Amino acid sequence: MRPIKLTISAFGPYASKQVIDFEELKGRNIFVISGKTGAGKTTIFDAISYALYGEASGESRETDSLRSHFADDNTETYVELEFELRGERYIVNRVPKQKKKKARGEGYTEKSADATLTLPDGKIITKVKNVTDKIIEILGITCLLYTSDAADDGESVD
16 A cells, blocks of 8 residues: 555644645655654654544554644544555545534534545445445455553454
8 A cells, every 4th residue: 555645634733734745755665754752753654544444553542632732623623545555546534523613602513423435436435434344355454453461462452
């Protein structure tokens, strides 16, 4: 799987929309994501993992805490990943559960998590579970987190 473009909005430390265009690497297979502590490097991996599986890349980060604390109330949190696999392009978009300011009155309403996956033929898969199941089918791998205790025992933990 080769990432083509990653778009995040109000995600992790990023208050607004950010786009990482991996095509600027011009086909290079090895690259480094570097920066100072707290610069948001891990957020890039969290965003890719969240786009694919609906989970952050590490067990210490909960899905419900991925919304940026710096984002204003009107900015929706979402992640979109365009990737290529075996010469075919896919686009997956995920929106985590989040609070949205009410259109009328004061307070917030909760918006449910949602996901879409656009297949190379243009067909669109919807709903979080359906998208996750299709991604697992396409990639042939799941998102499993391993704890140090489980690793010692040779067991994996979901």
